[in-house]
Amino acid sequence: MSDTFWQLLALWLVLEGLGPALMPQKWQQLMADLSQQKPRVIRQIGLVMLVLGGLLAWLVKH
Structure with missing residues (x-):
């Protein structure tokens, strides 16, 4: 890697x-x-973080 x-x-x-x-x-x-939230809400938070993190990493690299 x-x-x-x-x-x-x-x-x-x-x-x-x-x-x-x-x-x-x-x-x-x-x-x-956070543990009191529904799994759907936690999944949405995770997906937003993944997209934002990926976008930021891509922007920094380019």
């Missing part, structure tokens, strides 16, 4: 770790609130 992939993965892990590390109680509440 390319170095770009590993750099993006590393950045994603750093960004994902910020919430729990800096605001553990707010992060925990967010996860509790």
Whole structure:
């Protein structure tokens, strides 16, 4: 795999770790609130994140 992939993965892990590390109680509440959502809503959030992430990665690359 390319170095770009590993750099993006590393950045994603750093960004994902910020919430729990800096605001553990707010992060925990967010996860509790999210767990109360219907699966359809969670899937839609995930799909939007995938599309936006893919678009942003494509824009940065080009």
